[in-house]
Amino acid sequence: MNKTIIFAPYILTMEGDKPNILCDYALWIKGKNIHEILPQSQAKNVSDANVLHLNNHVLMPGLINLHSHGSMSLLRGFADDLALQDWLNNHIWPAEGKHVDHEFVYDGMLLAMAEMIRSGTTCVNDMYFFNADVAKAGLRMGMRTFVGASVLEFPNRYANNADEYINRAMSERCAFFGDDLVQFVLAPHAPYTVSDETFKKVIALAENEDMLIHCHIHETENEVSGSVTEHKVRPLKRLDNLGLLSERLIAAHMVHLNDDEIELVAKRGVSVAHNPSSNMKLASGFAPVQQMLDKGVNVGLGTDGAASNNKLDMFAEMRLAALIAKGFSGSPTALKAYDTLKMATINGARALHIDDKVGSLSVGKRADVIAIDLSEIETQPLFDPVSHLVYAAGREQVSHVWINGECVLSDRVLTRIDIAQIKEKALAWTKRIKI
DSSP states (O other), rough: OOOOEEEEEEEEEOOOOSSEEEEEEEEEEETHHHHEEEEEEHTTTSSSSSSEEEEEEEEEEEEEEEEOOOGGGGOOOOOOOOOOOHHIIIHHHHHHHOOOHHHHHHHHHHHHHHHHHHHEEEEEOOSSSOOHHHHHHHHTTTTEEEEEEEEOOOOOSSOSSSHHHHHHHHHHHTTTOSSSEEEEEEOOOOOTTTTTHHHHHHHHHHHHHOEEEEEEESSHHHHHHHHHHHHSSSSSHHHHTTTSSSSSEEEEOSSOOOHHHHHHHHHHEEEEEEOHHHHHHTTOOOOOHHHHHHOEEEEEOOOOTTTTTOOOOHHHHHHHHHHHHHHHHTTTSOOOOOHHHHHHHHHHHTTOOOOOSSOOOOOSSSSSSSEEEEEEEGGGOOOOOGHHHTTTOGGGEEEEETTEEEEEEETOOOSOOHHHHHHHHHHHHHHHOOO
């Protein structure tokens, strides 16, 4: 059984509503779990363990990317500076129609997960196609993976209609059911691509199989106005009438919300995945994050896909989320650093219903832990580790990552895969897609 004791000057547990920083403590990993968090003087007496001294670091829970399309990393930079519908209809969907298959999805997920792990992300809530290949990539990389099984009304290379998307996903789910690192999620794409009938099927299936639901909602003004034209109500009202709004739902984006809708989301227990970089790049707008938090909505943080971001960097998302919230609200006290860190850790865990396992550093929880080196010039002087993690530190300062107790990044080196192989695959896909 793996036994590792990590000595660090700062341990940020993310337990509680206010920062809980343990100074000069050690974290003891035993097997998959956090066995103990104890003063360094006591930890020195522990024998038969791998000892790691990270003398310039802060330890904290691994970051949780609550909304991503990982395999789209192979389309990074393929179509930029476009509005969402133009980007989707005229560029991304045609490219996917030509290239997305088992190999594309698997190779793309390896590329994405390598980037995410090197950025301190230990868990991803994904949404794409060829779900078994997403799951296989997660197991290959040792990453906690929520496999969002996309559901659409129109065909692509994965399925021909909504029923086929659902049936294939449920069949693939059987091979990974009960795995500690892989969990399937039903992912109806969006209100403008999914019918009422299909939403009803997804809701019933999620209840019967105890599954989460992941969906793009209120991402753009055009989505909202289009729903009013077609359905005579705004998307959230339509979805609430169908029964979609519940604690099972992770709503991605939620940019265009009025006060009544924020109240409704809070009442129904919906979790929101905020994606500030993608929202800005596609000019989708400014999500009312602080207003949602004030009303008790659980808000997590995501990167979206690398085709619309264009990087899978949760440190960048934290900084941008905090700054936008202040600028949008007109209040410098909006979305404080610790609240932003909560969005990237424990809030994401709550949205995925795994906050009893991950999201904070606590004895008995899974050892999803990251170490950030704060000795670099960019993070000096050091008055407040919490502030630096949001406003100053970058993903390149993540030195070590543990997932389920296993060290998957050691001194910036991935331990499960040769990064040269991933680069080689990415280059091959670049040449193939360019043709």
